Amino acid sequence: MPQKFVLLVTFLITFSANAQTAQQRVRQYRQANETALLDEYREFLSIPNVSADSVNIRKNASFILQMMKKRGISGMLLDGPTPGTTPAVFGEVRVPGAKKTIVFYAHYDGQPVNPKQWAGGLQPFVPVFITAPIEQGGTIVTTYKSGDPIDPTWRLAGRGSADDKAGVMTILNAYDALVKSKIPLTANLKFLFEGEEEVGSTHLGAIFDKHRDKLASDLWIIADGPRHVSGKPIVQFGVRGDVNMYLTVYGAKRPLHSGNYGNWAPNPAMRLVKLLASMKDDNDQVIIKGFYDDVVPLTVSEKQAMANVPNMEAALKKELGIAKPDGNGAPFVDLLMRPTLNINGIQSANVGAMAGNIIPTKAEAVLDLRLVRGNDVTRQMGRVVDHIRAQGYQVLDHEPTDAERQQYPKLIKIQTGVGYNAQRTPMDLPIAQEVIAAVQSASTEQIVLSPSSGGSLPLYLFEKVLKANVVSVPVVNYDNNQHAENENVKVQYLWEGIEILSAIMLIK
Amino acid sequence: MPQKFVLLVTFLITFSANAQTAQQRVRQYRQANETALLDEYREFLSIPNVSADSVNIRKNASFILQMMKKRGISGMLLDGPTPGTTPAVFGEVRVPGAKKTIVFYAHYDGQPVNPKQWAGGLQPFVPVFITAPIEQGGTIVTTYKSGDPIDPTWRLAGRGSADDKAGVMTILNAYDALVKSKIPLTANLKFLFEGEEEVGSTHLGAIFDKHRDKLASDLWIIADGPRHVSGKPIVQFGVRGDVNMYLTVYGAKRPLHSGNYGNWAPNPAMRLVKLLASMKDDNDQVIIKGFYDDVVPLTVSEKQAMANVPNMEAALKKELGIAKPDGNGAPFVDLLMRPTLNINGIQSANVGAMAGNIIPTKAEAVLDLRLVRGNDVTRQMGRVVDHIRAQGYQVLDHEPTDAERQQYPKLIKIQTGVGYNAQRTPMDLPIAQEVIAAVQSASTEQIVLSPSSGGSLPLYLFEKVLKANVVSVPVVNYDNNQHAENENVKVQYLWEGIEILSAIMLIK
Incomplete structure (x- = not known):
């Protein structure tokens, strides 16, 4: 030995x-x-x-x-x-x-807290024991008084x-x-x-x-x-580190009739979807130049630890209703060790009953970038901005002026949140x-x-x-x-x- | 002669x-x-x-x-x-x-009507003469009484x-x-x-x-x-004819933490933007198979009439704040003679202050298709649906069931409005x-x-x-x-x- x-x-x-x-x-x-x-x-x-x-x-x-x-x-x-x-x-x-x-x-x-959203008689600041999660049919242990035996499977809510x-x-x-x-x-x-x-x-x-x-x-x-x-x-x-980017793409100054202007007036929703789509390939890889370049490779110990993490994917897929996850077959734990580019939300004009036959004036999206060891938050955001510029956009930090609207075919406002590595x-x-x-x-x-x-x-x-x-x-x-x-x-x-x-x- | x-x-x-x-x-x-x-x-x-x-x-x-x-x-x-x-x-x-x-x-x-939106003292059902559009500084002709001379440049509001x-x-x-x-x-x-x-x-x-x-x-x-x-x-x-299509792409059954699931859980907003982006090329042409096939060519008289339509593009670009219209340089009037695929609205989760670091559960878009002579509304929608299927989507007319979520990697609900040719x-x-x-x-x-x-x-x-x-x-x-x-x-x-x-x- x-x-x-x-x-x-x-x-x-x-x-x-x-x-x-x-x-x-x-x-x-x-x-x-x-x-x-x-x-x-x-x-x-x-x-x-x-x-x-x-x-x-x-x-x-x-x-x-x-x-x-x-x-x-x-x-x-x-x-x-x-x-x-x-x-x-x-x-x-x-x-x-x-x-x-x-x-x-x-x-x-x-x-x-929004107390109205609390269910089963629960109140945010009136702690009580419950028999199980309320969502799974749990109820308050109303008989409990201090000194009674406490069931360790109870939860304190x-x-x-x-x-x-x-x-x-x-x-x-x-x-x-x-x-x-x-x-x-x-x-x-x-x-x-x-x-x-x-x-x-x-x-x-x-x-x-x-x-x-x-x-x-x-x-x-x-x-x-x-x-x-x-x-x-x-x-x-x-x-992982994290930072948000707020994107707004602009079309005409007022909503336009989609018949009277359709095919002629630029649609900012279409421009934004093309811009966002250009950021990932069909295998869910970010294709922004240099996006993965700074990633520090995992150490042997880290790789070994990850290999030993219990695999919960089958259970998660069932619980969440997902037939095929992103990541082109890579294990869940591996994917969490890579930087992300995620769309938190997107909006342009209205959907559903409020939708009108218009060409919207603007389209907005919020991204969050998760960062891993080696990434720098400023550098990573810079890559996204460079990519957007490479698609022909003039990048602004304000609503476009009339002069900017006349000068640049593609306008985008980019604002960023407070981020960290x-x-x-x-x-x-x-x-x-x-x-x-x-x-x-x-x-x-x-x-x-x-x-x-x-x-x-x-x-x-x-x-x-x-x-x-x-x-x-x-x-x-x-x-x-x-x-x-x-x-x-x-x-x-x-x-x-x-x-x-x-x-x-x-x-x- | x-x-x-x-x-x-x-x-x-x-x-x-x-x-x-x-x-x-x-x-x-x-x-x-x-x-x-x-x-x-x-x-x-x-x-x-x-x-x-x-x-x-x-x-x-x-x-x-x-x-x-x-x-x-x-x-x-x-x-x-x-x-x-x-x-x-x-x-x-x-x-x-x-x-x-x-x-x-x-x-x-x-x-x-929303009477609150009417300005300058106007009421929807109390018609009055105004000197010019309210938005351009026009005011009500308060002195007018029946029998007075009527200035033909006035407007009746x-x-x-x-x-x-x-x-x-x-x-x-x-x-x-x-x-x-x-x-x-x-x-x-x-x-x-x-x-x-x-x-x-x-x-x-x-x-x-x-x-x-x-x-x-x-x-x-x-x-x-x-x-x-x-x-x-x-x-x-x-x-032109017209019809609306309502698309909903699905992700996980509940909103997910974008850190804990980012790179793994499919993001329906990203899927929808890739789907919509796949419908047009960078010259604003619809690249759905057969989209322009049925268009009946313009007659000589029609072409001649169009050539004589006053060109208002410069004025429109200025008024609307557009530096470069869609259509790859084609004249405005020509573009109105082609079928369109326009995004009326798109939404997934939230943008702005309400945005959260999540992976949304669904992403919605409303399209309108304008149709020209030769197009058939059912056939044209069918082409869009075929294109969506060709991108790997299982097309539903209802919210996905748990079984469908487990079976199909890409799910979309498509509903259509009442359309006409x-x-x-x-x-x-x-x-x-x-x-x-x-x-x-x-x-x-x-x-x-x-x-x-x-x-x-x-x-x-x-x-x-x-x-x-x-x-x-x-x-x-x-x-x-x-x-x-x-x-x-x-x-x-x-x-x-x-x-x-x-x-x-x-x-x-």
Whole structure:
């Protein structure tokens, strides 16, 4: 047996034995305190947390400071660059002799709510247990009162229950379980809970910049988003970047009778469809020059991890009503590692009963570009703009003037959103391997390793501003109605989240 | 000088001399009666005439019967196939010894109105004189009272003032002017005023069928629509046909996160744009197989007439803000003689502030196909459907079932509107030439001859059901805000309309 392998096995056995013991003790602590944990969590969920509701957002921040205080964590608010910025809540635990510092991140703000859309008697900020998702016939457990046994298959429903107060809850209780179970800490621990993630983390970079020293670490753990569709725990090492482009193509200044002008007046809808169609070939590949050029090839570890991701395509195709996915046969996970060009929406004049026999005055489309490691958001958008110019368009950043209309046969207005690059932490880093081992140690099944989520978060900020390694360890169930009505978290996922995160806290 | 030319010149001189005399007498009659003519017309315009308003529509029909009675025309209502159908108003004047029978058509119903959109103090059914179009700074002539001199450059504003009570007004007054001026009639005259043109002439075919004998004739004159953009009188010998197609392309059953599914889940907006883009080449030619195959070539007379149509392209390009029209350099009038494929509207998910980073569930487009002589509406739509099938689509007439979603990679729902074929009367027919000569005789400038309007009317019914020749002789100004707010007719155009139509009534 090669020595390297012997060492690895020894390490795994040792680690696993220690962690298992710790895990059992964490579990026992949780089992003894389920009512208290969920009473506190329900109180937390009953504080409205829509990002724009600055009064209630601060109540949430205060509640988290109290939670920290109860657990012996010295906490404080980290304010942003300008007065009135939603503060982040910061806490720190220093451990003598520790060699590593790990920061645990979650966000306490939530998406806007429309209470009318919540069904089955649910209200966004009146957290209740439900027997199953409302959409699958679940009902409120009306008989429940504090102190009753809690079925771990129940779900706790309310805005933020999954996205992402569950991160705050499981992080602070993972820490508390270790302390209360008298398991010695091995790393310095920090906690950062953001209050404006759902509005684009507008000030996160500035907060990082201002509190750079306080936030120094070896590793950030992001407890946000759902576990894998298969239900298995997942460790994600990156996210795609994202940016929107807003296109408007112009025709005549007023809507024209399609009979009196048909064949003569340019139709901006036809021009826009030809323009958009020119961006992809029939195999769904983007054919904009250089679109895939910057992509950094996947590493061996990344490829191997992807090969081990459970294949959910058959189930997804059935659920979603798709006979043949895009991508010319490439596996789902591979496709998420490539940049995208997606049409979010398109509109010109009207369809259905409101449609008229006209030639529209303009046609609009919104694109989103997802970016992967190697892509630069400005460069990638530039390629799209270059492609549009190559189709003969004069590119404007404003409505065309009369003079521009007379001068240029093809006019397009292009506006762009605030975008950011992808982030990916190499899976081969020793600390990445330690996270994998910790999460695996807390799970009875083979965990899923993903080099990158298909979705986007501004994790590039952690790399760029803090020079930090970032790894995502989501804790909640996949079917949590994130961002939508009837949001919920499965109780068992909270319990497992506490065990998984406490295992990571024991990295040496 | 060849004999044929001598004869033609003789004919023109003779005809012109007779008509000129009659025209002068018609003009004198009108000049002596302007107040009475416009008092009656204003009363007519104050009866609301939205097609769906069946109570008021019948008041309009009664008013027209009274107008006929005052002029000694025996009138009646022609009912449709089912009780409650909006009646057409019919009148007839038999002339002993007449060799020809001419029917004059107009419609008395109007487009829906939104009084809030009417500006400058205008109300749809309170007709008033205005000094110029409201959009060009015109104002109401508030000082006017019945009996005051009427400036012929004024406009009379109100729904139906141009489209198409002006047809009824000028037809009946042209007849009256001839009779009151004691000019001997030479043809049997009939009058048909329809009450549901603006809702698609739903029962016109059935009314024709039911009253076929009563409506027998040598010629129909359609007094509807505007004169040429140049302001010159126009004689139109045809219309394009028209039909709508409603397309819906399907993606996944629910909106998907564009990050978590981007590159994998088919995007119906991208599929629809590729499908629509495949229908035209970069020179704006439709590349659907056979799309132009059925087009009957233009005759020598038609080509010559088109060559003489005043070229308004430079003015139109300026007015509409178009640097380069479609059609690869072909003249405007030529392009109106070809079939079209036009996108009326397109929509998938949202654009602008409502756009989300999603992959939409469906994408919709509405097409209209304009048809020319030779095209058959069913065959032409069939070509579009065949083209769509050739792009790999399974064509449905319903929302896809789960089984269909599983079976077919590309699904499209296609629905079609009620369509009809083009109609074109050969310009070489002797009776067509007589109409041209009559209209020219009543005009001081070179009239415009158009083999076909770019727009559509169900004139094929006249050919198909009544085996009749049909020629359109529009009377109103081009800038009349037809179908829109602030509709108006220029008074001078009413006066000229009376002269033009009376000249046609004198065809022998």
